[in-house]
Structure formats: structure tokens, C-alpha cells
Amino acid sequence: MKTLRILTGVTALAVAITLFTGCKTTCGTSSEKLTPEEAHRIALDAYEYGYSLVTMEYTRRVMTNVREPNFGHAPMGWLLKSRTYPDASYKVVTAPNADTLYTTAWIDVSKEPYILSLPDADGRYYLMPMLDGWTDVFQVPGKRTTGTGPQKYAITGPGWTGTLPEGVVEYKSPTAMVWILGRIYCTGTPEDYDAVHKMQDEISLVPLSSYGQSYSPPAGEVDPTIDMVTPVRDQVNALNTEEFFNVLAKLMKDNPPTAADAPIVADMARLGIVPGQPFDASQLSPEVQQAIEDVPNEGFSQIMGWLKKGIWKGKNKYSHGWLYTTNTGLYGTDYLQRAFITAIGLGANRPQDAIYPTSEGPGPFRSYDGTHKYVMHFKKGELPPVKGFWSLTMYDAQYFFVANPLNRYTLSARDSLKPNEDGSIDLYIQHESPGADKESNWLPAPSGKFILMMRLYWPTETPPSILDGTWEVPEAKEQIF
DSSP states (O other): OSOOOOOOHHHHHHHHHIIIIIIIISSSSGGOOOHHHHHHHHHHHHHHHHHHHHHHHHHHHHHOOOSOOBBOOOOTOEEEEOOOOOOOOOSSSSOOOSSSEEEEEEOOOOOEEEEEEEOTTTTOOOOOEETTTTTTEOOOOOOOTOSSEEEEEEOOOOOOOOOOOOOOEEESSSSEEEEEEEEEOOSSSSHHHHHHHHHHHHHHEEEGTTSSSSOOOOOOOOOOTTTTSOHHHHHHHHHHHHHHHHHHHHHEEEEEEOGGGGHHHHHHHTTTOOOOOOOGGGSSSSHHHHHHHHHHHHHHHHHHHHHHHHHHHSSSEETEEEEEEESSSSOTTTTTHHHHHHHHHOOOTTTTTEEEESSSSSSSTTTTTTTTTEEEEEEEEEOOEEEEEEEEEEEEEEOOOOTTTOOOEEEETOOOOOOTSOEEEEEEEEESSSOTGGGOOOOOSSEEEEEEEEEEEEOOOOOOTTTEHHHHHHHEOOOOO
């Protein structure tokens, strides 16, 4: 990210406070002094900077625009509990998983805190990441970090001060918008479904003012103007320059930038993008208006172009046909990486919690195809090194599950994988069954193009580890007969 200067410490904080609280009608008046080239650069940087916040807001609108919980939606302040894994008929959200059941909620902590109570998980793997409006995972209680005993947390807003009930730990959110994106491991058997459902039903989320009382969240209010059909990314990408910066400026009032963001916030103010104030493009010169007109298209192209550039700069990694990143969940001032992860995997965990290697083919210029057969070979003792769990998921070319005779969409450690005589394990990835003796290790593929995704939850931090590159995902190697 290119900025005019780097401000740190007291200076950055002072600038940030001035911009957030001291700007009235005069902020942004220096925009008339901007050249079209300066304005274009600032607007492009601002688009990449604000893409995550705007996308989070549009996602929140769509997911909460219902009166009561239904599949994939719940009003603000409600817990949404997924009860079963989707099957191949599910076409709502891309890249579904069959490893964890979600327990999620959107809350607004601008007025008062919310208290999240977690029951005894009895050793079960789970995590409850909490994302702020900028997609940073600011806290993540769960088995890795806080254990599996009973826990209570107060999620407080950026300006809140007060007294909390005894035994409640404060988690301060940097923003008013919070997305709780909990995941609970489940094997998918009827017995394990029942156990996870019991745990889900014992999780509670209440405003501080209702803590310790009988509480039912109010029904949601449905806004008929919200587009519930068009994918969120398409809605955000359809915003023109003025619309995008208007939404961004409004959101920045209750979801303030950090002190480290002061340089880019100062640049944005020069263009008239100020927290809490409308962005009025008509106040800019005709030349500047023209210079920033196509910024949304240019900005999104740069965001998606980061896929390849990020590999070259070491932010994203590519090996044996697998693409992944260990730069998720906490972004600092790496705005382009944050925007890229928002675009392709909104809600990503911290790398210590999960890594998602994805492969569209055995090489950069080849795609997987069900007319071929592939094998992933793991040497003895070299299955994915994790403390949580690992899985290999099959998707079609649109990132949906693939219908197959076994209704099997993943292979993982919970399956009875059959080892070879030397203790190694082969996973067979193909359209037709490899035979009864190998079917336990078969991941059914479609007849056409497909995509593979691994999930490594709680990867080990000491070698061998995917985090430091001392363990790599093996190639899904095409078999030539």
C-alpha cells in the first residue's frame, strides 16, 4: 500500500483523533488542490483500504434481514445454529464444509456490551472467533486458546467503560460491528449431531442489561430494499465511486480506523472521505471526478491480481499445485492482503487456528478433470500435522459438493483410512470407484472439472508444520496407465 508518509506512535494517534473527532465541514477542502493523478492514487488506496469494511456491512445486511432465524440467516443479536452438514443439493454458499457445525451471530456493541456464555465442551474441539468490522479476528476463545471448560465473555465496544458481572472476562472490540463465527467439530453421525446440538443449545448471547434475566431476542425488522438474491460480492462491486465512499465514510464513524491507519485516513480526508460525513463528489473538480470514476473496477482488479503478486511477495504460497496463505485474521496495515482475503474467503481465521490449501489442478496451467485419476500419497507418519483435525474436500468447478454414490464429500482422519503395507496412506481422487479394497480411501470426483481444498485446523507450530513450510501438502498426482 502506497501512502505519502508513515506516522507512528503519538503522532499517528494524534492525527487519528483529530480526523475522527475534530473534522466538521472543513475536512477535505484541500481536495481542490489535488491533481487528478494524486486523487486517483488516493481513491485507489482508499478503495482497497475500505473494501473489507464495506463487504462486512453488506454481508451483515443480507444475513440479518429476516424476522427470525432460518437457514443461513438470523436477525441481529440472534445465535444462528447450523444443525446438519449440507449435501450436494446445497447451492447457497460456496465452499461449504462437512467438518464443523457453525454457531454464528452478528451484534452491535455501540450501545452496550453483549455477554457470550460457553458451556463445558468436554474436550471437544471448537473455536469462537470474533471479527471486527475490518475482518480482524480480535479474539478467538476455544480449545486452542482458552480450553474447553465453561467460559463467559463480555464483548464491549470501542468506547465502552463500566462494570461487568463477576466471572465475566472483557473482550473489547475495536468496532461496533462484531461477527461471531463459531465452529464446532462434529463427525456427522447421529450420536455426534445430538452431542453438538446440546452444546449449541447451551450457548447463550445476551445484552449486558439482560444478563441474569430471562431473555428472548426481539424479532428482526425486514428491510425490503435489501437485495437478498444478488451475491454480496457482486453488490459491493456494483457500487460506483461515490456510493462506495459514502458507505465507507458512514461506517467509519462507529467502526473507527486504528491509529496505525492515520496516514491513509489523512489522505482520504484530502479527497473528502471523512468518518461520519457524506462523500460529495460534486465538490471535486471535473478533472478529479473523471480521474476517480473507474476506481471501483480498477480497485477490484488490483485486489484479485494480488493472488499472483502475493505469491511473488511471499504473502501467499504455492507448492505442488496448492495455493494457501498464512497471512489471515490479523492484517495491520496490509490493506491489500486484507481486501484479497475478504474477496475470496470472508471470515478467515488466524493461521494458528486454520489453514486452507486449495488446488484447482496439479500444476499452474492444468485443471483437475474427472476423466483422469489422481493419488495423494502420504508417507508413513506424514499425514497433516495438526492438533485439531484435517480434511480433504471435493468441490465441483463452482465450489459446491459433488453428488456421488457414497454421499462422501470429504476424507479425513475420522475415516477408517486403509494404510499401505509400509504404513503410508494413499487417497484416491477419481470419478469411478478404485475398487472395494480401496474404497475407504476414495474421494469421489465429478466427471468434469473439480477443485480440492484441505482444512488444517490448529496446525502444529513446531516442525513439521505448514506454518513455517517444514511440511507441505503432497501433490495430487495424475496416474498414467
